[in-house]
Amino acid sequence: MWVRMLDEDPGQPHTHRDPSSMRGAVIVLAVLGVTSGEALHLIHLPATRTVAENAPPATLVHEFSVNLSVSLSPVMPGFPMVANPSPFTEAFRVNRLSGTDFEVVTSGKEQLDFETGPKVFDLQIYVKDDVGVTDLQVLTVQVTDVNEPPQFLGNLAQGLNLYVTERTNPGFIYQVEAFDPEDTSQNVPLSYFLISPSKNFRVSADGTLFSTTELDFEAGHKSFSLLVGVRDSWNLTASTTLRVTIVNINDEIPRFTSPRREYSIPEEVRPGTIVANITAEDPDDEGVPGHLLYSITTVSSYFVIDQLTGTIQVAQRLDRDAGELRQNPIVSLEVLVRDRPSGGQENRIQITFTVEDINDNPATCSKLTFSIMLTENAANGTLLLDLNKFCFDDDSEAPNNKFNFTTPSGAGSSGRFSQRPAGSGRIVLTADLDCENPSNIAAGNAYKVIIQVQDVAPPHYKNNIYIFIVTSPENEFPLTFDRPSYVFDVSETRPARTRVGRVQATDADFPQRSVLYSISSGGASLQHPNIFWINPKTGELQLVTKADHETTAVYTLTVEAANGEDTSSATVTVNILGENDEKPICTPNFYFMAIPVDLKVGTNIQNFKLTCTDLDSSPRSFRYSIGSGNVNSHFTLSPSAGSNITRLLLASPFRYAGGLDEIWDYKLLIYITDDNLLSGRTKAEALVETGTVTLSVKVTPHPTSIVTPVPRPRITYQILRENTYSSSAWYVPFIITLGAVVLVGLLGSLMVLLAKAVYRHCSSVTRKDKKHLTKKEDRKTVKKEAVVQSVQMNTVFDGEATDPVTGEIYEFNSKTGARRWKGPLAQLPNWPEPGPQPGGTAAGRQ
Numbered sequence: 046m047w048v049r050m051l052d053e054d055p056g057q058p059h060t061h062r063d064p065s066s067m068r069g070a071v072i073v074l075a076v077l078g079v080t081s082g083e084a085l086h087l088i089h090l091p092a093t094r095t096v097a098e099n100a101p102p103a104t105l106v107h108e109f110s111v112n113l114s115v116s117l118s119p120v121m122p123g124f125p126m127v128a129n130p131s132p133f134t135e136a137f138r139v140n141r142l143s144g145t146d147f148e149v150v151t152s153g154k155e156q157l158d159f160e161t162g163p164k165v166f167d168l169q170i171y172v173k174d175d176v177g178v179t180d181l182q183v184l185t186v187q188v189t190d191v192n193e194p195p196q197f198l199g200n201l202a203q204g205l206n207l208y209v210t211e212r213t214n215p216g217f218i219y220q221v222e223a224f225d226p227e228d229t230s231q232n233v234p235l236s237y238f239l240i241s242p243s244k245n246f247r248v249s250a251d252g253t254l255f256s257t258t259e260l261d262f263e264a265g266h267k268s269f270s271l272l273v274g275v276r277d278s279w280n281l282t283a284s285t286t287l288r289v290t291i292v293n294i295n296d297e298i299p300r301f302t303s304p305r306r307e308y309s310i311p312e313e314v315r316p317g318t319i320v321a322n323i324t325a326e327d328p329d330d331e332g333v334p335g336h337l338l339y340s341i342t343t344v345s346s347y348f349v350i351d352q353l354t355g356t357i358q359v360a361q362r363l364d365r366d367a368g369e370l371r372q373n374p375i376v377s378l379e380v381l382v383r384d385r386p387s388g389g390q391e392n393r394i395q396i397t398f399t400v401e402d403i404n405d406n407p408a409t410c411s412k413l414t415f416s417i418m419l420t421e422n423a424a425n426g427t428l429l430l431d432l433n434k435f436c437f438d439d440d441s442e443a444p445n446n447k448f449n450f451t452t453p454s455g456a457g458s459s460g461r462f463s464q465r466p467a468g469s470g471r472i473v474l475t476a477d478l479d480c481e482n483p484s485n486i487a488a489g490n491a492y493k494v495i496i497q498v499q500d501v502a503p504p505h506y507k508n509n510i511y512i513f514i515v516t517s518p519e520n521e522f523p524l525t526f527d528r529p530s531y532v533f534d535v536s537e538t539r540p541a542r543t544r545v546g547r548v549q550a551t552d553a554d555f556p557q558r559s560v561l562y563s564i565s566s567g568g569a570s571l572q573h574p575n576i577f578w579i580n581p582k583t584g585e586l587q588l589v590t591k592a593d594h595e596t597t598a599v600y601t602l603t604v605e606a607a608n609g610e611d612t613s614s615a616t617v618t619v620n621i622l623g624e625n626d627e628k629p630i631c632t633p634n635f636y637f638m639a640i641p642v643d644l645k646v647g648t649n650i651q652n653f654k655l656t657c658t659d660l661d662s663s664p665r666s667f668r669y670s671i672g673s674g675n676v677n678s679h680f681t682l683s684p685s686a687g688s689n690i691t692r693l694l695l696a697s698p699f700r701y702a703g704g705l706d707e708i709w710d711y712k713l714l715i716y717i718t719d720d721n722l723l724s725g726r727t728k729a730e731a732l733v734e735t736g737t738v739t740l741s742v743k744v745t746p747h748p749t750s751i752v753t754p755v756p757r758p759r760i761t762y763q764i765l766r767e768n769t770y771s772s773s774a775w776y777v778p779f780i781i782t783l784g785a786v787v788l789v790g791l792l793g794s795l796m797v798l799l800a801k802a803v804y805r806h807c808s809s810v811t812r813k814d815k816k817h818l819t820k821k822e823d824r825k826t827v828k829k830e831a832v833v834q835s836v837q838m839n840t841v842f843d844g845e846a847t848d849p850v851t852g853e854i855y856e857f858n859s860k861t862g863a864r865r866w867k868g869p870l871a872q873l874p875n876w877p878e879p880g881p882q883p884g885g886t887a888a889g890r891q
Contacts, residue, residue: 085174086112087125090182094149097191098160102153106137107184111145111172118174119144125172128181132163137186139170149184159190160226194281195225195235204286207254211262211291221252223275223283233278240272240284248273254287262293292336298390299325299337299382303355309399312365316358320348321396323355325382342379348398350380357396365402366441374400402441407506408448408498410436415512421480421490421519429462430512432470436498447501453512455493462494462514472496472512480518480555490516490556522553524560524611531604531617533586537594538624545577545586550606550613558608560584565614567602577602577619586617594623595660629667629717629736631657637846637857639743642699651849653693655682655715655738662719664689672714672737677706680713680742699744711742712862741862745849 089109096106111120125139125147136155140148149168151157168184196202207219223235237252245258246269254273260266269289276282302324310320325337339355341348349360357378365374376398383391412435419427432450440446450470453462461476472494480490494512499505526548533546550560562584568577570593577600578589584606592600602617638651657667668686681696693713699706715738842856842865857864 084112085114085172085178085180087170087172087180087182088112090170090184093185093187095187095189096151096157097189098157099191099193100151100157102151104151106149106151106186108142108146108148109170109184111147111180113145114174114176114178116174116176116178118176118178121173121175124174125170128169128171130169131167134163134166137166137168149186157188159188162188164188190227192277192279192281193226195223195228195275195277195283197221197223197275197283197285201285204288207287207289208292209256209260209289211260211293213256213260215256215258217253218246218256218289219254219287221248221254221273221275221285221287223252225277227279228277236276238274238276240274243269243271245269246271246289260291262291267291299327299384299392301325301382301392301394306395307397307399309401310359310363311401311403312363312370313403313405314359314363316361318359319356320359320398321357323350323357323380323382323394323396325355325392327384327390336384338383340381340383342381342393343377345376345378347376348378355380355382363400365400366406366439370400371441374402376400402445404440404445404500404502404504404506406439406445407508408436408438408500409508410498410510413508413510415510417512417514418517419474419478419514420517421478423474423478425474425476427474428471429474429514430472432472432496432498432510436470436510438500444502445500448498449501451497451499453494453496455495458492458494458514461492462512464496470496470498478516480516481521481553490518518554518556520554520610524550524552524606524608524613526550526606526613526615528615530615532620533617534620534622535588535592536622536624537592538626539588539591541588541590543588545588545619546617547586548579548584548604548606548615548617550584550615552608552611554610558610560606560608563605563607565603565605567617568600568619570597576600579604586619592621594621595627597621598623623661625661625719625734627660627662628734629657629659629662629719631655631715631717631736631738633738635739635741635844637741637743637844638693639745639849640695642701642744642746644695644698646695646698648695649692650680650695650742653740655691655693655717657689657691657717657736659719659734666719667691668718670716670718672716674711674713676708676711679706680711682715693740701746709744709746711744713740713742714738715740741857 087109088111089107092107092109094107096104111125113119127137127139127149130137134155136152136157137149138152140150142148149170156162164187166186166188168186169181170184171179171181173179201221201223205219209218221237223237225233225235227233228235234251236250237248238250239246239248245256245260245266247255247257248271249255252275254271268291271287271289272284273287274282274284303322305321308321314320323339325339327337336353337355338352339350340352341350341357347360347363348357350357357380364370370376378396378398380394380396381391382393383389410432415430417429419429436448438446438448449468450464452467453464453472461474461478462472463475465471465473478490492514494514496510496512497507498510499507527550528548531546531548535543535545548562550562552558552560559582561581562579563581564575564577564579568575570576573590576589576592577586579586584604586602586604598621600619600621602619603614604617605612605614607613632655636653638653640650644650655669658664659666665687667689669682669691670685671680671682677697679695679697679699681694682691683694684691701707717736717738719734842858842863844857845854845867846857847854854867855864856867
């Protein structure tokens with residue numbers, strides 16, 4: 046277990062403390078840690094770490110561990126996690142190395158850039174275990190700068206084509222520019238240079254490209270490839286290629302060589318399709334294909350021309366049925382051709398494109414799914430739907446924009462729906478929709494009609510139209526029970542949730558609605574507002590609790606059924622069948638008697654009689670027997686059966702002198718059974734219940750002297766104490782036991798600390814002090830004896846009886862047999878010590 050001293054700063058060095066006090070504090074905190082369970086902790090956090098910019102994914106940032114709680118509950122899956130990073134970022138994640146070891150690495154989802162992004166991130170590392178204990182610490186990540194080489198931007202990074210006309214005076218050609226994340230932000234200039242030296246070109250330190258000679262196309266200097274480099278202040282370099290092309294000068298107007306000027310193209314040609322090829326030639330090229338540039342001067346979004354080849358392509362969708370092409374399908378363009386060099390010659394030509402309509406739009410409808418509700422009494426010929434109000438074709442010209450409708454079809458709709466006239470799209474009802482009609486019931490009183498709308502012109506595009514027709518039922522028949530009344534029988538011994546019977550109500554209307562059942566009246570008892578429950582869906586009647594035949598033998602219930610439209614009620618009579626489920630109850634339940642040793646056989650002992658009652662048995666149905674305790678069969682009950690009253694008789698004399706009897710105190714367990722007179726039913730079929738009574742009989746020997754007792758009124762008190770415990774209150778002993786365990790643990794810890802302190806203190810005392818310690822031990826012994834005495838005084842005496850010899854009243858415990866005199870012992874008469882009896886010892890007062 047990990048324990049930290051309360052007054053110890055984790056970031057400061059340890060100071061000297063008394064070891065014993067430290068151990069005591071650790072023990073107390075350990076015990077408190079056990080009770081609280083809050084020991085989950087992140088180790089090696091908080092912390093500050095650095096990571097280089099542009100670090101690749103899975104770069105290690107920091108490693109840490111998790112100290113589990115004392116319950117050793119593992120860390121939940123998905124934890125630890127980075128929660129609420131500041132500023133927000135997804136550049137980091139947590140990887141699991143083992144059960145308690147983890148690492149923070151870069152995720153690769155975001156690039157760390159020192160120059161453009163945040164330089165410090167505060168990551169909150171959040172951990173949680175299976176029992177819900179959490180911890181949160183902060184990991185600060187600082188992004189460090191890494192020197193990066195210069196970069197050429199845009200097209201210059203991939204190389205650049207430069208064009209220079211021939212015979213141009215030496216001088217400026219192009220300004221080369223590069224970017225360095227470090228030097229540019231600090232206004233430190235970059236240094237440019239030519240990697241491959243050239244006598245025709247040079248690059249200044251600031252990146253300016255100059256021509257050093259006059260360039261002559263006819264002399265063979267048609268193009269040059271220059272490798273330009275750039276260097277930053279850290280001596281890192283980058284390079285790119287400049288391709289310098291010398292442009293020939295010409296003075297002739299280009300001539301168009303393509304013969305066509307008018308083109309017809311169908312609509313919906315895919316963008317990128319070549320629809321025309323405009324060609325031209327330059328006389329200055331002397332038979333060699335010239336470098337001509339083509340362009341369209343007319344504003345048009347439908348076509349583009351390749352400036353080098355003159356091919357005209359479709360730039361976007363050509364939809365003859367929408368936009369400006371629906372009004373005017375003719376598109377006119379002016380094509381311009383010119384020499385490549387600036388200051389050259391040019392020529393123009395007019396061409397025309399006609400966009401032709403095709404059947405590319407299927408006939409469709411603004412709605413393709415319709416739901417119609419009809420009453421079951423709707424008349425034949427009723428117009429259900431006119432599809433012409435919803436259907437259309439977007440094609441611009443006939444016959445491409447014409448359509449019709451196919452014959453209706455669909456499962457269960459045959460003969461019930463049709464078009465009038467055929468193909469018109471007017472759907473009418475042609476048969477009855479009675480919900481009680483067997484054929485309509487088979488179709489579920491719901492119909493699906495499928496009609497296709499299709500083009501007249503090829504390729505005859507089609508669209509399915511789905512019409513769902515549902516019949517709305519009308520309430521034509523009442524809700525009735527299958528019987529006007531019900532009679533059910535149930536035994537009073539049946540437990541709760543026993544099925545009593547089932548009622549059922551139906552409605553001839555279709556579709557049938559679900560019926561809900563309820564008990565509107567009846568079924569109450571003195572202890573329960575209703576001992577019956579009916580399943581609202583099935584109508585099954587069940588017991589909520591056990592019924593008692595002796596309390597109520599017949600229940601009359603009113604059960605109501607409802608289906609949202611109608612209600613109906615029926616009478617339910619439930620007969621509670623009586624069973625022998627009650628035990629005999631006798632008074633007194635416990636009795637103490639003292640008899641002399643020479644009591645005459647057949648004597649009714651102290652005129653004792655036992656009176657028994659049973660709620661479900663007749664007074665003549667009892668049978669009595671003596672169970673344990675009747676040693677040598679000295680006692681008997683009369684009568685033993687057939688009456689609710691019986692008496693205890695002495696059946697045989699005591700023979701202590703001959704050694705046959707040795708017991709002076711008898712504890713008799715009397716069994717009372719109510720199965721004696723069950724004529725007409727076999728014992729296997731009958732339910733038998735048995736009650737018990739406990740009698741305590743004390744045999745007193747002859748006293749050596751006779752003391753006339755003072756008569757006192759004989760009063761017998763019977764006190765019944767009962768502990769009631771409900772199984773639903775299981776948590777009460779659990780909480781008490783748990784609290785006691787925690788309290789014992791705390792007290793044990795404090796006792797250990799106290800014992801250690803006493804041991805250290807007593808190590809230096811004298812022998813005289815040891816004698817004093819002996820006196821303390823004696824006091825501890827006295828204290829233990831006092832505790833024992835207090836336990837004895839807590840005995841509960843729940844009954845009283847009169848001693849037959851002395852007439853004194855004493856109290857007794859009916860379970861343990863413990864007894865004590867009710868009055869002071871000093872007031873009792875002094876009995877002489879009885880002489881020894883053969884076969885046993887004299888019995889004294891207890």
